[in-house]
Amino acid sequence: MARKAVMEKAVSTNLPFAYRHYDAGQLKEVLRKMYLIRRFEEGAEDCYMRGLIHGTMHLSIGQEASAMGICMPLAEDDQITSTHRGHGHCIAKGAEVGKMFAEFFGKTTGYCKGRGGSMHIADVAKGNLGANGIVAGGIPIAVGAALSAKRLKTGKVVVSFFGDGANNEGAFHEALNMASIWKLPVVFVCENNGYGMSTSTDRSTAVRNIADRAAAYAMPGIIVNGNIFSDVAEASHAAVERARAGEGPTLIESKTYRYRGHSKSDRNRYRTKEEIEDWMSNRDPIALFEAELKEFGIIDGEGIEAVREVVRQEIAEAIEFAKASPSPDIRDLQDYVYTELA
Amino acid sequence: MDAMLRELSYAQAIQEAMAIAMEADERVFLMGEDIGVYGGAFQVTGDLVERFGADRVMDTPISELGGAGVAVGAAMTGLRPIFEFQFSDFATLALEQIVNQAAKMRFMLGGEVSVPLVMRFPAGSGTGAAAQHSQSLEAWLGHVPGLKVIQPATPYDAKGMLLAAIADPDPVMIFEHKLLYKMKGPVPEGYYTVPIGKADIRREGRDLTVVATSIMVHKALEAAQALEAEGIDIEVVDLRTVRPMDKRTIIDSVKKTSRLLCVYEAVKTLGVGAEVSAMIAESEAFDFLDAPIVRLGGAETPIPYNPELEKATVPQVPDIVAAARDLVKGVR
Numbered sequence: 001m002a003r004k005a006v007m008e009k010a011v012s013t014n015l016p017f018a019y020r021h022y023d024a025g026q027l028k029e030v031l032r033k034m035y036l037i038r039r040f041e042e043g044a045e046d047c048y049m050r051g052l053i054h055g056t057m058h059l060s061i062g063q064e065a066s067a068m069g070i071c072m073p074l075a076e077d078d079q080i081t082s083t084h085r086g087h088g089h090c091i092a093k094g095a096e097v098g099k100m101f102a103e104f105f106g107k108t109t110g111y112c113k114g115r116g117g118s119m120h121i122a123d124v125a126k127g128n129l130g131a132n133g134i135v136a137g138g139i140p141i142a143v144g145a146a147l148s149a150k151r152l153k154t155g156k157v158v159v160s161f162f163g164d165g166a167n168n169e170g171a172f173h174e175a176l177n178m179a180s181i182w183k184l185p186v187v188f189v190c191e192n193n194g195y196g197m198s199t200s201t202d203r204s205t206a207v208r209n210i211a212d213r214a215a216a217y218a219m220p221g222i223i224v225n226g227n228i229f230s231d232v233a234e235a236s237h238a239a240v241e242r243a244r245a246g247e248g249p250t251l252i253e254s255k256t257y258r259y260r261g262h263s264k265s266d267r268n269r270y271r272t273k274e275e276i277e278d279w280m281s282n283r284d285p286i287a288l289f290e291a292e293l294k295e296f297g298i299i300d301g302e303g304i305e306a307v308r309e310v311v312r313q314e315i316a317e318a319i320e321f322a323k324a325s326p327s328p329d330i331r332d333l334q335d336y337v338y339t340e341l342a
Numbered sequence: 343m344d345a346m347l348r349e350l351s352y353a354q355a356i357q358e359a360m361a362i363a364m365e366a367d368e369r370v371f372l373m374g375e376d377i378g379v380y381g382g383a384f385q386v387t388g389d390l391v392e393r394f395g396a397d398r399v400m401d402t403p404i405s406e407l408g409g410a411g412v413a414v415g416a417a418m419t420g421l422r423p424i425f426e427f428q429f430s431d432f433a434t435l436a437l438e439q440i441v442n443q444a445a446k447m448r449f450m451l452g453g454e455v456s457v458p459l460v461m462r463f464p465a466g467s468g469t470g471a472a473a474q475h476s477q478s479l480e481a482w483l484g485h486v487p488g489l490k491v492i493q494p495a496t497p498y499d500a501k502g503m504l505l506a507a508i509a510d511p512d513p514v515m516i517f518e519h520k521l522l523y524k525m526k527g528p529v530p531e532g533y534y535t536v537p538i539g540k541a542d543i544r545r546e547g548r549d550l551t552v553v554a555t556s557i558m559v560h561k562a563l564e565a566a567q568a569l570e571a572e573g574i575d576i577e578v579v580d581l582r583t584v585r586p587m588d589k590r591t592i593i594d595s596v597k598k599t600s601r602l603l604c605v606y607e608a609v610k611t612l613g614v615g616a617e618v619s620a621m622i623a624e625s626e627a628f629d630f631l632d633a634p635i636v637r638l639g640g641a642e643t644p645i646p647y648n649p650e651l652e653k654a655t656v657p658q659v660p661d662i663v664a665a666a667r668d669l670v671k672g673v674r
Contacts, residue, residue: 079419113452120450129418130451134442140408141443144415144423151371151397152420171438174408181403336453337487339511 018230065285069232081138086131101322136169165196226256374426430463445488502536610639
């Protein structure tokens with residue numbers, strides 16, 4: 001082997017997973033989508049503050065690397081179930097932000113035609129079977145989707161996103177057990193942001209790591225730093241490959257942090273400003289990813305600025321699309337309760 | 343043997359419907375606790391596992407919530423599950439998935455998915471199984487838009503309505519009274535459906551309309567025979583479907599007879615009979631009423647263990663006879 005090739009191999013094997021596995025174009029696209037998630041949520045928050053969006057919403061700002069890293073190995077027809085904090089999952093799985101904003105505005109052009117809102121955002125065509133307003137509600141549904149994949153031999157893998165709060169629901173335990181005994185192609189992803197609403201995992205959960213629960217269901221339990229894109233992607237690739245090979249489920253615990261409160265009613269009394277600021281200034285997933293991209297020569301400051309500008313425009317257009325879209329007709333109130341028979 | 347004269351039990355009729363559906367459609371499969379080699383707590387699935395294998399007659403762990411959720415997810419993604427609850431009471435463990443997920447999924451997602459799911463609930467008292475294995479919870483689920491809730495009363499309807507439920511694109515909840523499982527009746531061979539949402543007039547009469555559900559249909563018919571000897575001619579309407587309710591058939595019957603008695607096993611307060619009564623009070627049939635509407639329902643108590651107490655908890659034939667007689671004679 002030529003000396004140069006040996007050197008290159010040595011260098012490349014020392015690189016983190018994502019920089020060995022993805023090309024520069026893919027990595028730049030990851031950055032764009034992480035920005036898209038963040039700016040989407042900032043835009044949604046702004047619209048909410050200005051009274052353009054009603055109800056409530058649960059923002060995942062600070063968790064972007066987790067959503068993107070997990071979705072990287074998924075094919076378009078692979079499926080996910082998501083949570084009340086699901087905007088990032090939706091975008092990471094390929095949703096259009098215009099249709100998402102339209103849903104938040106309650107418009108007919110929204111993903112759920114204005115019937116679901118933030119908490120039920122879905123994009124079935126892209127494999128997102130829906131966010132869910134019930135903690136742990138989507139976990140058994142993901143197992144059911146994985147049962148379909150196995151029975152119908154579609155080769156699909158299903159990812160079930162949930163938060164740390166869900167790990168103390170019975171549905172979590174029942175679903176993991178069934179996925180394991182039936183060896184179903186499903187990946188359980190616990191995005192542990194430290195708090196179930198106001199209750200910290202220390203106070204709510206008997207085990208130190210939620211991934212420790214995996215042992216009870218005879219599946220691998222993997223802990224990753226959820227703010228480092230490459231680490232999340234690496235764990236997801238391994239789990240998705242294992243699922244696709246018919247070897248059964250994996251539980252990934254992606255340790256991360258949400259900057260915003262649980263929902264719009266949160267006064268942030270259960271954590272300190274210092275704690276939040278520490279995460280924002282020292283462990284921000286986008287900042288960490290940008291630093292790596294620069295370090296490995298994939299993008300420079302100017303390139304990053306260009307990505308931000310593209311996203312800024314996309315978000316502005318998406319909000320305009322939502323504003324200009326029609327509201328549902330009140331006469332259509334009963335639509336979609338039952339399947340309309342031809 | 344004439345196909346129409348063939349008699350099957352209610353349980354056999356359900357089993358036959360499931361077998362026909364599974365034979366015709368690979369996507370149809372059964373899930374539940376001990377429905378495989380055990381054959382189900384009431385032997386409804388019987389030996390189907392030998393015919394279709396453990397993948398399609400699938401024993402679940404004792405995990406009603408998770409199991410129901412798996413069925414919802416499977417139904418959303420291309421399969422057609424039939425989920426058996428061992429006892430309808432155990433629906434309480436799975437209400438989250440039934441009420442929040444199965445019923446609302448299509449609506450919440452703006453029509454982007456359907457949930458073609460069938461859930462079977464062995465229900466009712468009379469088996470000495472006491473308070474946690476004897477309830478009639480159909481009104482609970484009947485309160486939820488997005489669900490269809492049926493209560494077939496005969497083997498013929500059990501097979502035909504189950505086949506209709508399996509073909510239905512939306513979640514259908516079937517409440518099967520446990521005391522009906524052994525009841526025999528004519529059941530045609532092969533595929534046929536009995537429509538969901540259509541009541542059936544089991545006996546025509548001129549003096550009083552009795553709207554009955556499930557096992558109470560048979561008790562009402564028995565009462566009708568006793569009353570006939572007294573010269574009282576009652577019409578017995580088998581509601582068959584709790585949601586969507588067949589208002590037209592009931593309204594037309596009450597307009598004809600001018601009297602209404604509702605008979606159901608579930609606790610009287612806020613039960614199906616309350617809905618039927620209110621519906622008639624709001625309808626054009628109200629002006630035709632010659633007497634107050636009367637409900638005969640279950641006592642305001644959990645189902646007791648003692649057999650005499652248990653019997654006293656739910657309407658019996660003499661109760662129906664007495665209530666009907668009073669109504670027709672103007673005592674009420």
